[in-house]
Amino acid sequence: MRSKSPVRxxxxxxxxxxxxxxxxxxxxxxxxxxxxxxxxxxxxxFGPATEVFGGxxxxxxxxxxxxxxxxxxxxxxxxxxxxxxxxxLALLLALLxxxxxxxxxxxxxxxxxxxxxxxxxxxxxxxxxxxxPNLSPFTxxxxxxxxxxxDFVLWSMANVVTWVYVxxxxxxxxxxxxxxxxEVYEAAKIDGAGPWRTAWxxxxxxxxxxxxxxxxxxxxxxxxxxxxxxxxxxxxxxVSSTYTPNLTVYSTSSIPNFNLAAAxxxxxxxxxxxxxxxxxxxxxxxxxx
Amino acid sequence: xxxxxxxxxxxxxxxxxxxxxxxxxxxPIWWLLVGASKSRSQFSSTExxxxxxxxxxxxxxxxFAYRDGVFLRWMGNSILYTGGAALLGTILAAMCGYALxxxxxxxxxxxxxxxxxxxxVPATALALPLFLIFSQLxxxxxxxxxxxxxxxxxxxxxxxxxxxxxxxxxxxLEAARLDGSGEVRTFFxxxxxxxxxxxxxxxxxxxxxxxxxxxxxxxxxxxERLFPVTLGLYSWNTQVNxxxxxxxxxxxxxxxxxxxxxxxxxxxxxxxxxxxxxxxxK
Numbered sequence: 001m002r003s004k005s006p007v008r009x010x011x012x013x014x015x016x017x018x019x020x021x022x023x024x025x026x027x028x029x030x031x032x033x034x035x036x037x038x039x040x041x042x043x044x045x046f047g048p049a050t051e052v053f054g055g056x057x058x059x060x061x062x063x064x065x066x067x068x069x070x071x072x073x074x075x076x077x078x079x080x081x082x083x084x085x086x087x088x089l090a091l092l093l094a095l096l097x098x099x100x101x102x103x104x105x106x107x108x109x110x111x112x113x114x115x116x117x118x119x120x121x122x123x124x125x126x127x128x129x130x131x132x133p134n135l136s137p138f139t140x141x142x143x144x145x146x147x148x149x150x151d152f153v154l155w156s157m158a159n160v161v162t163w164v165y166v167x168x169x170x171x172x173x174x175x176x177x178x179x180x181x182x183e184v185y186e187a188a189k190i191d192g193a194g195p196w197r198t199a200w201x202x203x204x205x206x207x208x209x210x211x212x213x214x215x216x217x218x219x220x221x222x223x224x225x226x227x228x229x230x231x232x233x234x235x236x237x238x239v240s241s242t243y244t245p246n247l248t249v250y251s252t253s254s255i256p257n258f259n260l261a262a263a264x265x266x267x268x269x270x271x272x273x274x275x276x277x278x279x280x281x282x283x284x285x286x287x288x289x
Numbered sequence: 290x291x292x293x294x295x296x297x298x299x300x301x302x303x304x305x306x307x308x309x310x311x312x313x314x315x316x317p318i319w320w321l322l323v324g325a326s327k328s329r330s331q332f333s334s335t336e337x338x339x340x341x342x343x344x345x346x347x348x349x350x351x352x353f354a355y356r357d358g359v360f361l362r363w364m365g366n367s368i369l370y371t372g373g374a375a376l377l378g379t380i381l382a383a384m385c386g387y388a389l390x391x392x393x394x395x396x397x398x399x400x401x402x403x404x405x406x407x408x409x410v411p412a413t414a415l416a417l418p419l420f421l422i423f424s425q426l427x428x429x430x431x432x433x434x435x436x437x438x439x440x441x442x443x444x445x446x447x448x449x450x451x452x453x454x455x456x457x458x459x460x461x462l463e464a465a466r467l468d469g470s471g472e473v474r475t476f477f478x479x480x481x482x483x484x485x486x487x488x489x490x491x492x493x494x495x496x497x498x499x500x501x502x503x504x505x506x507x508x509x510x511x512x513e514r515l516f517p518v519t520l521g522l523y524s525w526n527t528q529v530n531x532x533x534x535x536x537x538x539x540x541x542x543x544x545x546x547x548x549x550x551x552x553x554x555x556x557x558x559x560x561x562x563x564x565x566x567x568x569x570x571k
Contacts, residue, residue: 006392006472009471009472009473009476010388010392010394010472012384012473013384013385013387013388013392013473013476014384014385014388014389014400016381016384016385017381017382017384017385017441017446018385018400020381020437020440020441021404021407021441021443023437024415024419024437024438024440024441025407025410025415025441025443027422028415028418028419028422029410029414029415029418031418031421031422032414032415032417032418035418035421089310092306093306093307093310096303096306096307099303101299101300101303101304102300102303102304102307103304108307108310108311110554110555110558111311111314111315112310112311112314113554114314114315114318114551114554115314115317115318116497117497117547117550117551117553117554118318118547118550119500119501119503119519119546119547120501120503120519121501121503121519121520121522121523122519122522122543122546122547125522125523125526125539125543126317126320126321126543127317128526129324129540130317130320134333135333135337136337137320137336137337137338163313163314163317166310166314167314195299216409220409220411223411224411224412224413226413226503226504227501227503227504227519230503230507230523231523231526234526234527234529234530246413246504249413249417250504250507250508253417253420253508258417258421261417262417262418262421265414265417265418266414268411268414269410269411269414272409272410272411272414273406273409273410276409277409
């Protein structure tokens with residue numbers, strides 16, 4: 001097939017993705033915004049329900065909704081602790097793999113990466129069993145600490161997320177480390193820098209873009225927490241139906257109150273975009289110096 | 290002398306950290322494997338981290354027979370949803386990213402920024418409006434309601450653009466044009482081959498994302514026979530309190546459900562390494 005004009009080829013390349021992107025990304029976003037501006041009105045108590053324009057009424061309800069904002073606070077607290085721990089561990093393991101201090105790199109890389117093959121739901125079910133006092137192999141631990149209690153369950157979930165994603169993040173940072181040219185290290189050696197100093201002053205700054213990328217993905221993932229808390233509801237009564245923002249969206253839509261649920265979705269998506277965008281801008285400014 | 294002692298110390302410390310982490314990452318899966326091989330009565334009465342009487346075969350046949358073999362159906366669904374969406378989605382993302390990298394046309398940057406904005410939009414925020422749209426078309430609770438939205442992978446387009454810029458030289462495309470090869474044919478016969486390691490990376494990321502997707506099927510699907518395996522195991526797990534014998538099936542099912550991805554990782558690892566390290570080759 002020889003297309004004379006590149007325009008036809010260009011359409012062939014772009015249209016399939018473009019149409020699906022429009023249908024399953026742009027259209028739903030637009031539709032959610034539209035839905036969030038409507039409300040259901042009934043004439044009388046038992047009259048037929050009709051959808052009428054409600055302006056920002058749903059958003060007002062979102063902003064007055066205490067449980068929703070405490071769930072936002074909860075995932076932010078989760079993120080402030082879990083993301084640095086997870087990425088710190090990922091960075092440490094990537095640096096150790098790269099340092100040449102350990103033998104069997106192939107084995108370790110695979111071992112750390114295996115949990116990423118476990119879907120979030122399945123990981124949550126598995127750890128739920130491991131936390132349960134009557135099933136856990138770590139009975140001495142589970143008998144002294146109740147991992148599923150109201151005080152502790154958030155951090156039990158943080159452990160599940162950490163367990164799944166450390167290896168994935170480590171691999172991204174590790175592949176950035178592999179891309180550093182050898183000459184850089186030789187220069188450092190001549191200057192008398194030891195392995196720790198090389199790691200801290202040369203490797204970490206050079207893989208900063210990879211760390212920033214993984215941080216943004218982790219922020220997005222944290223605000224979207226759903227599978228883990230939804231699964232943990234069967235193990236722990238401390239996890240309510242509005243425990244995370246996404247659980248609130250889900251439980252509001254199953255009432256069903258689609259207009260309010262759409263408003264929650266829009267606010268959550270905007271907050272997520274704003275937070276990851278701010279983070280990107282802030283780190284870019286820091287990098288300019 | 291001091292240097293040698295220090296490096297021995299470093300080596301021992303580093304190895305200890307790695308071994309400790311290996312335990313952390315692998316013990317839960319070991320527990321799952323051991324647990325899945327036991328009979329119900331021995332599951333809670335024997336050492337959780339070591340084998341008792343080997344009962345895996347019986348457990349498997351019970352799992353596969355339960356409710357007309359619904360579990361195997363779930364596994365098949367997952368492979369269809371995930372494999373199909375990741376394969377097709379990778380090709381679409383590759384074509385779009387390639388066009389963004391290799392052609393100049395008005396609106397190129399605007400389109401790229403729009404797609405990049407899509408990367409920041411959380412997939413879960415789309416699930417509810419997608420449900421409402423599909424329900425207007427009376428198409429919820431169908432295979433397509435989960436499959437079609439799973440095809441779109443903006444991050445794949447972003448990666449494909451970067452990799453196409455890095456690995457497909459303009460001179461090569463020029464030469465193909467002079468030889469009379471059409472643009473589309475050039476893409477499939479030359480460019481896609483050069484981008485192949487990158488495409489494996491995009492495929493794997495996409496595969497894992499769809500395999501993990503939970504909210505979309507949870508909202509879209511009511512018919513148990515359309516469930517992916519994650520949603521199926523979740524639904525069994527919520528019934529464990531009423532039907533305690535399901536617990537064993539959940540454990541065995543969880544083990545089976547992670548096998549395809551582990552196999553895919555082992556199989557694609559070779560390509561993936563070279564894909565991720567594409568920037569390191571000079």
